[in-house]
Amino acid sequence: MEKIEVGNIFTLIDEKDEEQEIEVLGLLSIDEIEYAAVSFAEESQEESEEDIDVFFLRVEEDEELSIIESDEEFEKVSLAFQEAQEAQEE
Template identity: 55%
Template structure:
């Protein structure tokens, strides 16, 4: 499984094959599953925290990234990331 580190930048393909650079802004492990929080590099470079979108992705057993599709799982992971990021400020 690939390990992602905070500060790492990589490219993802969105719908319509548009590529975007994202930066890892957080990582957590929950119940043996790894998750990362990413933001668009372009948004982070603007240094305006209020307008930064954060996306949460799950790392599957093959090391591939996928969106969190279960609402309960998403809320749980989003809450953990938000608490972690608030504590770091």
């Protein structure tokens, strides 16, 4: 599997067995675990003033993306990405 990098587009199968293309918007390492901020590729590539939906996935050792299962882990990752974005905007 190729290394996951910002700008990569992957196809995921959702809970309805439909293919969804997602784009990696950012990567962040938290407690030695890498996470990816992703969005639906169609939304992230549109030139629009509207907010896009961003969600977070864990990057596994084999470069596979997996969902974050616990609310506690999701909150920690969400806050870390928000803080990193705010620091980047300053």
